[in-house]
Amino acid sequence: MALAEAILVCLTDRPMSGYDLAKTFDASIGFFWRASHQQVYRELARLREKGLVDSREIEQSGRPNRIIHTITNSGEDVVHAWSLKPCRMPSVKDELLVKLYALDTVDISVLREQLDIRLDQHRAKLSAYHRIKEKFYDGQNLTRAGKGKLIALTMGISNEGEMVKTLGTAITMLGEIDE
Amino acid sequence: MALAEAILVCLTDRPMSGYDLAKTFDASIGFFWRASHQQVYRELARLREKGLVDSREIEQSGRPNRIIHTITNSGEDVVHAWSLKPCRMPSVKDELLVKLYALDTVDISVLREQLDIRLDQHRAKLSAYHRIKEKFYDGQNLTRAGKGKLIALTMGISNEGEMVKTLGTAITMLGEIDE
DNA sequence: TTCTATTATGCAATTATGTGCATATGGTTT
DNA sequence: AAACCATATGCACATAATTGCATAATAGAA
Known part of the structure; x- marks a missing residue:
């Protein structure tokens, strides 16, 4: 459960609302650890229960009140303990590679389109x-x-740049089959 | 749920036991879609329930009987339908990058060791x-x-090669801090 | 002779993630 | 005037993944 730690890390920088955190997970830290806003709110509730964050409601007029979460001392202890633990290898799960692996069961022109889409996403x-x-x-x-x-x-x-290059190669290699 | 499809894809090649599949997921297809043996056995039970595989027990003396799973016609239909669907981007979740992101809360020499370990894994x-x-x-x-x-x-x-290169760069950049 | 590895299967409990829905309001666009 | 977007929060259900445990026989190494 490193979503907890990722949230705590964000709160180390400054106290934030769930909404702020959700936006942070849509950008910056989300590049390295992706999470939806539902996930963030649920995890914040757990962190509050465990006393790792301190949550205070801020009155607002017109729009819903914000709840600002601040990391506590024990929250900081959790971050420190986590920082010392070895990191896991991110688990690979890529449908596109599975489809390449299973090339004789898929249609090449369909797969080619899927590779093109992926290429655009990485670009x-x-x-x-x-x-x-x-x-x-x-x-x-x-x-x-x-x-x-x-x-x-x-x-x-450099990761994304490499993906763009490799996908180009893959598309070329795929084009050389059955022509 | 693309574990189901990954298993079916393996069975397209040849009928296999759960044990064979588990080993395949520790190597070959496991390079692109990782799964534990428990996961494989559970998913096989589901596939059997849905009639996507046909499972027959083979008598063995000395050691436990093997159960050989063969893909059915509807199993092949599922694989075909899956092959036409667009692929998802694999979700990024990398603790090491989160630790770099949170560099002022972690000890640099500890992180450096963790980067070294990761480098070895990619090598x-x-x-x-x-x-x-x-x-x-x-x-x-x-x-x-x-x-x-x-x-x-x-x-x-090319992915792994790139990771080896980038981790080298990251270790160098980390070394240039606070010296 | 004890311990470990290999073959072969799987359950149970917990933790994590994903998807859809729900609510409330103010400002901007069509 | 109606539709939509941004702000702000969260529940409920479903699916997926991890971890620990359990069984059972044989072969080979310490």
């Missing part, structure tokens, strides 16, 4: 990462936190 | 993939199924 991610890097992490006086995010982003960029 | 995968490619897919007269597996393997190799 989109790549340019999004580039924009973020230029906007926030190209200055030279970065904090330690900023440097860490830059390293993660750099890995993301 | 191991890379050389395993290379061995398999040389052994099974370097000949020129491949079947269509073989060509598909070669494309998937090629993508795996």
Whole structure:
């Protein structure tokens, strides 16, 4: 259960509402650990129960009240303990690769379209990462936190770039079959 | 639920026991879709219930009887329908990247060790993939199924190679902090 | 001789994730 | 005026994955 830790990590930076967190998980930290808003709210309820966050409701007029969550001391202890534990390998689960693996049971032109779609998705991610890097992490006086995010982003960029290249190769190889 | 489809795809090739399938998921198809033996046995029970596989017990002396599972016609229909559906993007969930993202809450030397471990894991995968490619897919007269597996393997190799490179960069960048 | 690995199957409990739905309001677009 | 988007929260149901346990025989190593 590292969603808990990912949320706590976000709250280390600053106290946030569930809505803020959900948006963060749609962007920044979501590049490395994806979660929906429902998941975030459910996990926040658990963290509150365990006393790892402190939640206070803020009155608002016009729109629903916000609930601001602040990390507690025991929350920080949990983050620290987690940081020392070894990391798991992310588990691979890619339907596209399974379809390539099972090439004699699938239609090549359909699969080709699916590869094209995937290629576009990786291109989109790549340019999004580039924009973020230029906007926030190209200055030279970065904090330690900023440097860490830059390293993660750099890995993301080279990952996506590589995916774009490999998918191109795969599409070419697929095109050379049955022609 | 694409574990069902991954199992059916394996059974398209040849009928297999749960044990055989579990081993296949520890290697070959497991490179693209990971599953434990418990998961495989449970899913096989479901597939049997739905009539997508046909299961017959084979008597053995000395050791437990094997149950051989064969894909049925409706099982093949399910695989075909699945092959036409668009593929999902694999969901990113990587603790190591979250730790980099949260660099000011983690100890750099501990994180460095974790990066080293990850680097070794990717190197191991890379050389395993290379061995398999040389052994099974370097000949020129491949079947269509073989060509598909070669494309998937090629993508795996370039993925792992890229991870090895990027982790090297990340370790260097991490080393340049606080020195 | 004890311990471990391999073959072969699976249940039970827990934890995690995904999908659909529900509510409430103010501002902007058509 | 109606439709839609952003803000803000969350429940309920369903599916999937992890972890620990359980059984049972044989072969080979320590």
